[in-house]
Amino acid sequence: MKVEVRVYAGLRRVLGGKNLIVKLEEGARVKDLVLELGGKFEASGNVLLGGLRLAEASLIVLVNGRNINSLNGPDTVLREGDLVAFMPVTEGG
Amino acid sequence: MSKNSKIWISRDYTRCTGCRRCEIACTLHHEGQIWPEASRVRVFMLVPGVEIPHLCTQCTDYPCVEACPFEALSVNEETSAVIVNSEKCTACGLCIKACPGKIPHIHPKENYVLICDLCGGDPQCAKACTEAGYNCLRVVEEAPSISHNLFARTPEELTKDVAENLFGEKAEELI
Amino acid sequence: MLGGYAGKILDIDLTDGKITELKIEENVLRQYIGGRGLGARILWDRLGSRWEKVDPLSPENLLLVLTGPLTGYFHGARICITGKSPQSNGIIGSTVSGEFPIELKCSGWDGIIVSGRAEKPVYILVNDENVEIKSAEHVWGKTTKTSLRMLTKEVKEELDKRHARLGIVKEPAAIYIGPAGENRVRSAAVEQKWSHAAGYGGYGAVMGSKNLKAILAKGTGPLPPVARPEEVKQLIQEYERLALSRDRIRRWGTGYSGYEVGAKTSSEPVRNWQEEWHDKKTIGGDRFDLRYWVKRYWGDYGCAITCMKLATVKAGPYKGAITDNPDYELEAYLGPNLGIFDAGAIIYLSSLIEDLGFSGINGGNILAFATELYQRGILTKDDLDGLELGWGNVDAIAELAKRIARRDGKYFDILAEGTYRAALKISELKGVNVLPYAVHVKGVEVGAHGTRSDEDYTHDICYACSVQGGDHTSTVNDAYGDMLTVFQDSAVYCAVIAWGGTEGLDWKFLRAVTGWDITEEEWKRELGHRIIHIQRAAELLGGPDVRWKPPKDDDNPPRFYEPLPSGPFKGSTTDKEEVERRKREYYEAIGWDKNGIPKPSVLRKLGLYDVDKDLDRIRKP
Numbered sequence: 066m067k068v069e070v071r072v073y074a075g076l077r078r079v080l081g082g083k084n085l086i087v088k089l090e091e092g093a094r095v096k097d098l099v100l101e102l103g104g105k106f107e108a109s110g111n112v113l114l115g116g117l118r119l120a121e122a123s124l125i126v127l128v129n130g131r132n133i134n135s136l137n138g139p140d141t142v143l144r145e146g147d148l149v150a151f152m153p154v155t156e157g158g
Numbered sequence: 159m160s161k162n163s164k165i166w167i168s169r170d171y172t173r174c175t176g177c178r179r180c181e182i183a184c185t186l187h188h189e190g191q192i193w194p195e196a197s198r199v200r201v202f203m204l205v206p207g208v209e210i211p212h213l214c215t216q217c218t219d220y221p222c223v224e225a226c227p228f229e230a231l232s233v234n235e236e237t238s239a240v241i242v243n244s245e246k247c248t249a250c251g252l253c254i255k256a257c258p259g260k261i262p263h264i265h266p267k268e269n270y271v272l273i274c275d276l277c278g279g280d281p282q283c284a285k286a287c288t289e290a291g292y293n294c295l296r297v298v299e300e301a302p303s304i305s306h307n308l309f310a311r312t313p314e315e316l317t318k319d320v321a322e323n324l325f326g327e328k329a330e331e332l333i
Numbered sequence: 334m335l336g337g338y339a340g341k342i343l344d345i346d347l348t349d350g351k352i353t354e355l356k357i358e359e360n361v362l363r364q365y366i367g368g369r370g371l372g373a374r375i376l377w378d379r380l381g382s383r384w385e386k387v388d389p390l391s392p393e394n395l396l397l398v399l400t401g402p403l404t405g406y407f408h409g410a411r412i413c414i415t416g417k418s419p420q421s422n423g424i425i426g427s428t429v430s431g432e433f434p435i436e437l438k439c440s441g442w443d444g445i446i447v448s449g450r451a452e453k454p455v456y457i458l459v460n461d462e463n464v465e466i467k468s469a470e471h472v473w474g475k476t477t478k479t480s481l482r483m484l485t486k487e488v489k490e491e492l493d494k495r496h497a498r499l500g501i502v503k504e505p506a507a508i509y510i511g512p513a514g515e516n517r518v519r520s521a522a523v524e525q526k527w528s529h530a531a532g533y534g535g536y537g538a539v540m541g542s543k544n545l546k547a548i549l550a551k552g553t554g555p556l557p558p559v560a561r562p563e564e565v566k567q568l569i570q571e572y573e574r575l576a577l578s579r580d581r582i583r584r585w586g587t588g589y590s591g592y593e594v595g596a597k598t599s600s601e602p603v604r605n606w607q608e609e610w611h612d613k614k615t616i617g618g619d620r621f622d623l624r625y626w627v628k629r630y631w632g633d634y635g636c637a638i639t640c641m642k643l644a645t646v647k648a649g650p651y652k653g654a655i656t657d658n659p660d661y662e663l664e665a666y667l668g669p670n671l672g673i674f675d676a677g678a679i680i681y682l683s684s685l686i687e688d689l690g691f692s693g694i695n696g697g698n699i700l701a702f703a704t705e706l707y708q709r710g711i712l713t714k715d716d717l718d719g720l721e722l723g724w725g726n727v728d729a730i731a732e733l734a735k736r737i738a739r740r741d742g743k744y745f746d747i748l749a750e751g752t753y754r755a756a757l758k759i760s761e762l763k764g765v766n767v768l769p770y771a772v773h774v775k776g777v778e779v780g781a782h783g784t785r786s787d788e789d790y791t792h793d794i795c796y797a798c799s800v801q802g803g804d805h806t807s808t809v810n811d812a813y814g815d816m817l818t819v820f821q822d823s824a825v826y827c828a829v830i831a832w833g834g835t836e837g838l839d840w841k842f843l844r845a846v847t848g849w850d851i852t853e854e855e856w857k858r859e860l861g862h863r864i865i866h867i868q869r870a871a872e873l874l875g876g877p878d879v880r881w882k883p884p885k886d887d888d889n890p891p892r893f894y895e896p897l898p899s900g901p902f903k904g905s906t907t908d909k910e911e912v913e914r915r916k917r918e919y920y921e922a923i924g925w926d927k928n929g930i931p932k933p934s935v936l937r938k939l940g941l942y943d944v945d946k947d948l949d950r951i952r953k954p
Contacts, residue, residue, distance in 0.1 A: 073791050074598075125814050130918030132813035135858065152791050152810065175630040175639040178432075182635055185555075186566065192405060193555035194439060195503065203432070204485070204504055206526040207628060207643040207655075212501075254500045263500030266553035271500075290577060290637050292630060313501065324627045325645055328653045332482065 066091055066145040068098065073152040076124075080151075089143060095126060096139040098149060106139050125152050164238045165276060165297050166216060167284050169309070171320045173294040176201065176209035180283035180295055187282045195266040198274040199283045199295070202313035205332050208324065210316045211295060213283070214240060214261050214274040215309040222273070225256035231273070239276035247271055259310035335359060336560030337402035337846035338367075339443045343464060345457065347543050348392055348449030352464050355446065363849055364860060367401030367443065368413035369426025370823035373867040375446065376417065376424055381947050385876030389419040389535075390517050390542040392450035398508065398548065399444035400434045401825030405556045406565055407842040408572065408635030409827035410434050412508070414531040416539050419519045420695070420751055420776040422879060423872030425534035425801045426822040430633040431525030433506040434825070439552025451544040454515075458488060458505075459550040460495075469546035476688040477511040477524055478655075480546065484509070488549050502551075509547035510537045511690020513738040517541045519751040520695030520778065524687065528657035529633075532692030533777060533804045535751070560848030568842050575838065576637035576830060583630065586640040587661040588618040594661065594782070595669060599900045600789035602670040602781050604708075604724050605701035606772045606892050609783045610900025616668050620676040621659070631657065638829055644680050651681035659683045659693075662805075665781035666697030671704065672724025685731055689738040695751065698778035699737065700730055702752045705770050711763055716744045752778050754879070769891040773803055775872065775881050780805020784893055786902035793907070793915040797887045798929075800868035812922035816861030823864065863939050865923065866931045870944045873930060873951055883929030887916055928953070 070085040077083050080102060087101055096106060104113050126133045127150040133141045143149070181197040189196050199213035216238050223231040223240060230246035231253060233239070247270035254262045254271070262271045274281075287295040321329035342355040357371070365371040376395060380387050387393050397415045404410060412434035418425045437444070440461050447457075451466070454473040458465045472480040485504050492502045507525065514521035514537030521537025522530035540546075559565045581589065595601035599610040622629075625644040632639030645655045659667070659679060667682040668674065686693050706712040707722035714721050720736070722729050736745040748755045756771035772779050774796045782790040782805050790796075795808035806828065809815045821828045824843060831839070840853045851860070872881055881887075889907055896906040920927065924935030930952060936945040 074788050077787075125810060127811050130811060130915070130922050132811040135811075135813040172628075175628070175632050177632045177636050177639055178634050179637065182569075189555065191555045191558065191562070194435065195553045196555065200503055202503055203526075204489075206481075207631065249498065251498050251500070260501050264498065266499075289573070290639075292639075324643070325655065326647055328645070328655065332478070332655075 066093070066143075068143050068145075068147045068149055070098070070102070071148065071150040073150065076151050076153075093143050094139065095128065095133055095141045095143060095149065098143060099139070126150070127152070164236075165279065165281070165299060166238070166306070167213065167276070167281055168296050168298045169211065169213075170294050170296070171210055171316060172323055173292050174201070174209040174211055175290075175292050175294070176203060177290065177292070179286040179290065180211055183282035183286040187277060193266075196272065198272050200263070202317070204313060204317045205321050208317050208321045210313050210320065211283070212259070212261055212313050212316075215259070215306045216240065216276075217258070217307040217310055218305050219307065221256040221258070221307075222253035222262060225252045227252065230270075234275070237276045237279045240273045241275055242271055242273050244268070244270040257310060258307055260312050261310060335362065336848045337406065337557060338362065339438055339441045339557045341442060342399075343442050343445040343459065345445065345447050345464070345466070346449040347447060347451040347455065347466070347545065350466055352466075363851075364863060366820075366823040366860070367404075368399050368428070368823040368825040369415060369819065370860075370864040371401075371444075372397040372399050372413060372415035372426060373424050373864050373871070376415070376871070377867050377944065380417065381870070381943060384417075384871060384874040384947065385880065385950070387417055388877055389417040389422065389539060392448070392543065394448075394539055394542070396447040396536065396539050396543060396545070397444065398447075399825070400438055401823055402847050403824040403826045403839070403842055404434045405438055405635070406559060406569070406846050407824070407826045407839065408576075408637065409632055409829070410634035410636070411825050411827050412437070412525075413822055413825050414508070414523050414536045415534065416536055417871070418777075419517075419535040419538045420533075421802050421872060421881075422776070422875035422877075423800060423802075424868045425777070425804065426807075427523070427531040427534040427536055428822055428825065429508070429523060429525050429531035430529050430827055431506060431508075432634050433508050433525050433548075433550060435556070435634045436506040436550035436552045438556055439554045440550055441552065441554055445548060447543060447545060450542065454544045454546050456484060456509075456547040456549060457545070459548065459552075460492065460505075461551075461553055472546055473515060474512060477509060477690050478527065478688055480509055480511070481507060481527070484547055484549060488551070492551055505549040505551040507547050507549045510540045510545075511688060511738070513690040513696070514538055514541040515546070515690075516738065516740050516749065518691065518696075518738060518740070518749040519754070520692045520699060521690055522692040524690065526633075527655065528683070528687045530687065530692060532694050533801065533806075535692075535695070537690055537692075559846045561845045564845040565842070568838065568845055571838060572830070573637050575835065579638055579830075579833060582640045582829060582832065583638055585618040586642055586658050588621060588642070588658050588664055594665070594789060598788035599786040599897065599902045600783035601665045602701070602772070602783060604672050605670060605705040605770065606783065606890075607705070608899050609785060609897055610902070611669050611674070612900075616664055616674060616676065616679070621680070625676060625680055633827075636827065640829060646677050646680050649677060651677045654681040654684035656680050656683040656687060662781045663693040663697070666694055666701075670697060670701045670781070671730055673727060673730075674725075675727075678727045682727065682731060682734070685734060689734060691734065691738065694780055695778040696734065696737075698772060699748055699752050699755065700733055702755070702771060703733060703748055704730065706759065706767060709770075711759070711765060711767060712744065718742045751776060772890045772892050774799070774888075774890060775802035775886065776879065777802030777804055779803030779890060784889065785895075785897050785906045786900075787905065788902065793912050794887070794919055797889050797912060798916060798919050800865055800872050809919060812862070812919060813857045816857040816865075819861045819864055820856055859939065862923070863941060866936060866939065866941055867944055869925070869931055870948050874947065884916060884927070887929055888912065
């Protein structure tokens, strides 16, 4: 199945694009998508994508606009046509 | 630090960040809760940015102890700190008058005076300050050779000096 | 016995001088916590049924000054100022750091509500159970630094007399306004210490409209007891460990962002946001550090991060200027956004803005807006009574700020109304549409983080769908994660600790302090939502002069759709389609209908029957 991935801000350099179409196995979870994109989950729940250390800036992962923490976390199951967004937490001062 | 050496808290007021964690550490230790006005070290801020932790300097001649008519104050020979006997103290205020820096103050609720006791040899305020890297309050093992009395000054006096250090000529109109 | 709360709020009517004690029911506190949340609830209880008729600058409006259960325990100390906002006509929770909340809680009060209007300028003094309303006529019209000094001195002298036998009395803490607030300038801030400001919301103007110059407090009691004291002590240790590990923010404050944001992420406003990139003239913390910072670690009660700095200019044309940091926002808004690239000048303007009692962000935005209109020949030297504005012209800009603060002339009076309202008025007077140059969202000038490059704040709805408009500290995303800022503003503590994650510490503190069993999930799915819906209702009902009509008004400023003209992200801009798509997603997630109005079913499920009924006034049949 295919899911659409939107990537925001600094991650675009890492993932090589803003909008990606990624092919996944049926029943794949967000965790699998992240691995497919070359990343991994840390124990704290943060995501590491590519060589970019994102531990300081927590990353938000949305599936169809819903934060995965309000769904099933990294184990959230993805479906055909789902829109997954990776965006940074805004920190301002 | 050897247990039997006298300690002193050196104070570098220009380094005070105003975090007041000394007050928090002091009152958690002595009162069991966060209680700014019951702290033996109180951070004055007569001018923002010019925070002054005000605490006992263990004057070499202990004028406060001398002044007490009820023998409520004594000196701990081990630590050199002033010890308050809260049963004997009547909160008469004579020790405050005698202190060159007017440092002691009466507990906001109880009827006895508060004077830093150096936490029996392990000052919590200095610990909090140095742990954070500010080093405004720092425990030094040997007491300086000059009279501690020189360090006992009122918050107003200290504020004037530090303000001029930080702001130069502008300090006059800020105080 | 509720942990973390003093258990009562001061309720003061300045019209008749009546002072009463207000106790909030525990079930209300459990839902709304304190600060922004509790403020929204109280505002709706008292004013919701006729919200759109209440003029924020009238005696009818309320000023709420509220702590939260975490204030004083989970450090750094902050207090939340709220009411009906003269900027958005909604409810904005605006926080400011300092010792005032500690003095208030140690006095035995969780907060203060002020209604009505005093006949002459006054200040309120809270000293434990004693509360007095005193004359402030002698400080009305004076700058913030002078007013603070005079009031602090006179109250300290009074307390020294009152408590003579106790020894030297410590000085009181204060919140106060400057001339801008006194003159009801809509971007006026409420300040603490020096330079610390509750800038968003325009609550300085609310205080000014009540003839309230300041509130001073001195408390001699302990902080209220907590539910599980041993656990709280442990958590404080954990907080310290976390705070002390944040090297970069401790050393540089938010000011380090300057160069990164201008040159790298290309999201720093330049000349009223006409550009968002600058390179050669870097304005980062490095420019201020060696020459101007006299204190590199400066913080508020209990804080172990102490990211603030104290800056002063000791030589040159700006000698004598004093300000905090400046933090990134003011570095940008009083720097590149005004075409100024000199650190000393930025400190000077920052110092002046604070002395006048302006918000650096909102006030700075208006200065740039006026300067752009001048650049375009829409505002002339005649209009400005001989003032010749120009990018980088520090003296002219300083003069502009002073005249706006005092509403000293026709166009200064108009500009004092804020960028949006000034744009409406000037468009009308000049016969040319200047709204495209107004960088605001719902009347609130936008924080110095642009979205066009999409390298910093995201491209889409972060400001557009926020109930606090352009407030960059309360942006939206997914109606779940963004509930964190609502919590920080309601439990009231400093958010800086959260940058980099808190490992769930905030929630542990909440439970250990109050004894309630509130989880992060409950907050993000339910409790936070209640507060957002009340704020949304306030925003939509608005009035009496303007109200916002989504989905059209849930949008970015027009300028955020102009392609960036320069820099590494030249050509990049906000994608309108993306905004619309994310908007629909957000409405779905937060429970608003296609017109952006909270759905009846959602409100009723949360028990917000009154809000639902009030929203019928704007729902189409």
